[in-house]
Amino acid sequence: MSVSPTLAFIGAGNMAASIIGGLIKNGWPAQSILASEPAEAKLKQLNSEFGIQTTSDNGHAVTTADVVVMAVKPQIMQKVLEPLAESFQKSRPLLVSVAAGVPESSLNSWAGGNLAIVRCMPNTPALMQLGASGLYANKLVTAEQKELTEQVMNAVGISLWVDTEEGIDDVIALSGSGPAYFFLMMESMIEAGEKLGVPRETAARLVSQTALGAAMMAKESDVDVAELRRRVTSPGGTTEQAILTFEKGGMRELVDNAMTACKGRAQEMAELFSTHK
Numbered sequence: 001m002s003v004s005p006t007l008a009f010i011g012a013g014n015m016a017a018s019i020i021g022g023l024i025k026n027g028w029p030a031q032s033i034l035a036s037e038p039a040e041a042k043l044k045q046l047n048s049e050f051g052i053q054t055t056s057d058n059g060h061a062v063t064t065a066d067v068v069v070m071a072v073k074p075q076i077m078q079k080v081l082e083p084l085a086e087s088f089q090k091s092r093p094l095l096v097s098v099a100a101g102v103p104e105s106s107l108n109s110w111a112g113g114n115l116a117i118v119r120c121m122p123n124t125p126a127l128m129q130l131g132a133s134g135l136y137a138n139k140l141v142t143a144e145q146k147e148l149t150e151q152v153m154n155a156v157g158i159s160l161w162v163d164t165e166e167g168i169d170d171v172i173a174l175s176g177s178g179p180a181y182f183f184l185m186m187e188s189m190i191e192a193g194e195k196l197g198v199p200r201e202t203a204a205r206l207v208s209q210t211a212l213g214a215a216m217m218a219k220e221s222d223v224d225v226a227e228l229r230r231r232v233t234s235p236g237g238t239t240e241q242a243i244l245t246f247e248k249g250g251m252r253e254l255v256d257n258a259m260t261a262c263k264g265r266a267q268e269m270a271e272l273f274s275t276h277k
Contacts, residue, residue, distance in 0.1 A: 004032040005148060008065030008093075010058055010080060012037035012046055015098055016071040018127045022155030024050050025129070036061035062087040067094045067148060070107070074099040074273060078110050085112035094145045096120055096152070100172060101269030104138050104165055109275045116140040118149050121171045122156065124179050131157030132178075134171025136164070169270070173262040181258070186211055 007023070009016040012035045020033055030051040036058045037043050043054035055061055062068050062084050072080050077099050088095065089112040096118045097107055104117050111117075118141055122133040133153045137146055146161070153159035162168060186207050193203030218225050233239045 004029050005066035006032050006034065006064060007067050007069065007152065008061040009033070009035045009069045009071050010037075010061060010084075011071035012039070012042040012054075013071060014127060015122060016069065017042075017046060018129070018131075019069070019071075019152065019156050020046065020050055020052060022126075022129050023152065024052075026155050028155070034061050034065065058084055059087040062093065063091045065091070065093045067096060067145075067152065069152070070095060070097045070099060072099065074102045074269070077102050077273070078106070081107065081110035085110065088112050088115060092116075094118065094141065094148070096149055098122055100176065101266060102273045103270050103275075104136070106273050106275045108138070114140070116142070116145055118145070119165065119168050120149070120153060120159075121168050121176045122153065123176050126156035129156050132175040133157065133159040134168055134175065135159050135161045136168050137161070169263045169266040172266045173259040177262050181255075182211060 007028075009020065016035065020035065023033065024030060031053065033050070033052040034055060035043060035046050035052060036055050038056055040056070043056070046052055047054050058080065068088075070077065070081070077097070092115065094116045095107060095111060098120045100121060102119075104119055107117050107119075108115055117138045119136045120133055121135075122131050125131045126133070131153075133156075135146075135149060135153065137149075141149075150159050162171060189207045190200065190203045193207065194200050198206075217228060221228060229243070233243055
């Protein structure tokens with residue numbers, strides 16, 4: 001594109017800063033990015049690090065932007081959005097929300113209604129430009145706006161569309177909360193390594209590198225993870241004993257139950273933040 005659309009971030013926390021950093025790294029012009037935030041220290045840091053525009057006036061940010069990324073906590077989304085309804089209705093930008101649990105209908109209602117809205121569920125590896133984001137668009141989002149949203153979110157990893165809003169709850173259970181599942185597995189392996197006699201620092205380095213290597217193999221391989229597991233698991237070997245122990249302990253069922261519980265909580269949150277209760 002010859003002229004980059006203007007992006008405004010309402011909220012300048014870690015996720016917003018990560019997306020901004022990824023955009024700048026990918027060549028998005030700093031003068032086309034604006035961040036609005038009440039904390040002056042955060043704004044100064046973003047301006048110093050990336051050279052973007054900053055303001056404490058959310059209304060100004062909304063009316064000057066083609067895309068407004070709402071990067072505030074779900075608990076304060078209504079409080080932040082409602083005073084901006086007039087600005088949204090005046091300029092009608094694309095509204096992208098990265099807040100978990102806040103339904104599209106509530107976002108639209110609080111912002112005055114009849115707006116193009118994308119709900120986005122990123123995860124914390126976005127802070128390292130290694131994120132995985134699920135995207136859901138309402139019917140007013142154009143093909144061009146969907147492409148623009150992908151450009152923004154791909155600056156911090158990969159992004160994939162879901163067809164229904166419920167699909168965002170599935171994404172929360174799979175990748176949104178997913179990093180914590182792997183951290184728990186790594187934590188357990190480190191603790192088990194210590195019990196085997198490996199110094200904690202050594203165990204931590206071995207486990208983190210092993211997790212990184214396994215993830216890269218899964219990402220880059222032309223076969224699925226089940227086949228990769230089979231290739232590592234020699235019949236009668238050491239790995240087979242560990243895998244059999246996991247299977248006998250019901251690991252697959254435990255993961256399924258955990259993700260189902262996660263989705264259930266996401267649906268409860270959606271009801272909590274719904275305007276149609």
